């Protein structure tokens with residue numbers, strides 16, 4: 001039914017690094033780690049062997065308790081929430097993991113939009129047809145996209161994470177690397193407990209604080225969570241996903257979702273296309289792209305859903321796309337290009353669409369994190385500054401690659417390939 005081959009960006013953000021304003025990366029790392037009573041007991045028993053850390057944690061907690069109370073959290077709510085909470089070794093370990101090997105965008109999309117995930121999505125669409133159409137009618141957000149976010153975040157609720165949200169965030173705050181972020185989320189989590197929507201025991205999710213079927217962070221929950229069932233509780237943790245799905249719709253609507261519009265279409269670019277224009281931030285009227293000879297992949301005129309940008313996720317030798325407003329709305333959910341691509345593509349597959357027309361350059365291998373660092377350093381050494389080297393291909397690195405490519409009269413697609421690294425060596 002839908003011939004929307006949507007897509008996105010420039011970057012192989014396949015490590016799903018961004019957790020931006022909203023959910024974190026539960027989809028990439030199914031989190032079933034728990035900070036349960038068992039772990040608590042263990043920690044208590046080990047207290048004699050690790051007295052310093054526990055004392056440090058207690059000191060942090062005392063300090064944080066004063067902050068929370070100053071923000072209006074009642075002492076009884078705080079004390080009940082923190083009863084039995086200790087440092088979670090698992091959370092510390094997971095927070096320290098930085099993937100050395102990342103996947104290419106097509107590998108990531110293969111998994112994210114697998115046949116199994118598509119067919120489960122279609123089953124859920126049938127089972128929940130009346131709820132989904134009521135949500136779509138109320139929020140004006142396409143049901144296929146709500147299903148897709150649900151599929152991406154927790155495989156339709158099958159792994160919502162079982163870490164105590166308070167314990168997970170308390171560990172991150174105590175550890176200190178992301179203290180300001182974690183404390184802000186903790187205050188929000190305590191506010192949720194204070195509102196009575198959920199008990200501390202049921203407030204569970206990913207190790208990094210994302211909760212429920214569609215992995216809301218506590219601050220997002222406070223702003224956007226919905227009581228769709230009408231029982232007075234915004235229950236995104238229950239087996240019934242209605243409140244969580246409505247919450248996701250409310251979130252997407254808030255950031256400007258365009259109902260019944262694609263988030264992108266697969267396009268064909270003219271032979272002489274200037275690839276320096278293919279940048280997510282370069283949004284132009286569709287008429288501008290049409291004038292330059294951009295058509296849909298089947299040669300039809302580019303449809304007009306407002307301003308569009310051209311995205312070449314695998315460089316000049318892979319599928320290319322015009323992306324519209326909805327692409328940017330999905331990035332508000334999780335600020336990774338790969339994530340936005342996956343949500344859009346899974347949604348269109350659930351709605352009956354197929355694979356992209358153009359082929360991915362599957363022979364291209366992914367650069368490892370250290371190779372990306374090497375690439376960044378080499379570019380900078382040759383006078384094409386990447387503004388620092390962090391092993392992540394972001395806008396500054398892409399800009400540097402383009403400048404290098406232009407200086408060598410190559411197609412300036414900004415693609416960080418293994419052959420580019422070879423050239424630079």
Ligand SMILES: [Ca+2]
Pocket residue numbers: 226227228229230231232233234235243
């Ligand atoms: Ca409810």
